[in-house]
Amino acid sequence: MPSIDLIANVVIAGLLTGLVYGLMALGLSVIFGVVRVVNFAHGEMMTIAMYCAVVLFGAFKLDPFLAVLPVAAVFFGFGYAMQAGLINPFITRPEHSQFMLLVAVAIIMVNVLLMIFGPSALNVQVDYQLESYEFGPILFDKARVLAAGMALATSAGLFAFFKYTNTGKAIRACADNNLGAKVVGLNVKHLYALTFGLGSACVAVAGCMMILLVDVVPTLGPGYTLLAFVIVIIGGLGSMPGALFGGILIGVSEAMAGLFFAPSAKSMFGFALLILVLLFRPQGLLGRKP
């Protein structure tokens, strides 16, 4: 039986990682909640963001916390263009053709990454990576704390955007009543594209933070896509706080599984949680009843 201190350390590390997961899932949740398109390339976009951080670090010694800005900006533009150019024409088509479109995009992304970077693991080596804050018996990895702080700040910014800005409210209006949005003359296609851009920017920030915590290989993508789904379903489809909360739960459960079983059993707890939620609270922990 591991000591209480060890458990506390592991839970806290899991919670901090979970906030980064939560930000990634938030991106998926926002896109689905508004555009009603499931971004099957979400995890692949996460890995691309991780590679962007690696490249910027390698080329310019740019700290991932600074890389967040250019990477998020590029991802925003990419997400906007993808929705406006590629997905909007598919919106009225049957769901399986949207699905095929995004799965195709995902597969292309993985293979392009393999072509460029090869299959071996890459990471960044910042000097604060080995530092930690100490509170009695509990150690907080500095990089992990900062990454979680960035994820939290980005999420808070997004919440504020949706609550207080005209554009944010207009996006919520589109999600609430698409026909109503057209009736009052909102530019629905533009707002959809903005939403996809924002969801992509969330992934960009999450990816830049994640590279401080794990090494990246091109094949991480599908796993992250699945993880984002699991989180969003556990937290509640369309609930923004739910995505963060689900991320924390998954982060902690992965860490616990690693501690009590084996690191390879990491996702087991997450899926067990998913099954429990689907059985007993299908709308998700913070989701509204349909």
Add this chain to the structure above:
Amino acid sequence: MSALLEIENLDLYYGDAQALSEVSLSVDEGKIVAIVGANGAGKSSLIRAIAGIEKPRGGRVRFRGNEITGQESYTTCNQGIGQVAEGRQIFPTLSVVENLEMGGLLPRARAKAKQTMDEVFTMFPRLAERRDQLAGTMSGGEQQMLAIGRCLMGQPELIMFDEPSLGLAPTVVQEVFHIIRTLNAKGITILLVEQNVAVSLKISAQAYVLENGRIVMSGTGGSLLHDDRVRQAYMGL
């Protein structure tokens, strides 16, 4: 007398099903014009086609002489074509104020949105009392007032009403008709689709009868009100 809205030979299809065929009509500035027709005749389709929400396959729509056929609704709304849609189409999880704000985001209305909202609150004190309530939790009558207020936020010159009295209590129905006449007296042109055929013909200067997507009859409101066929088919007399 100039026509504010002119429609020529408008054809609209849903897939292979034709919803409008060769619809032509004109709405004079400052008037109330009624469209009468049975369920499924194509009244709502006509309104959505004018607004640019449905794309017509043929024909033309002109507003103030400018062709707007097939333009997106954010363009038509910004030209001054407002709509109080069938089923109200409010935003249920947005507050009353947020709903109104959404109507005032059009470039033509944005600068004056604060002032317009005060006017809307003066006109509908009930909305002012419930400004922070989620729109979806309001009564049907209140939601209809909200839909009208939200439309006014866009500074429309023409308002297309699609069955604004549907499902409302008789006193509220009277209030809705009163509001329509008040807005018209302020100079806003009205295109009115109403279940309540007798009242709508009574207050309209011009009226059209739509049957299976075609205009089959037109005339002044008064003349249709006394037309035997109209009385039989739409007023059950």
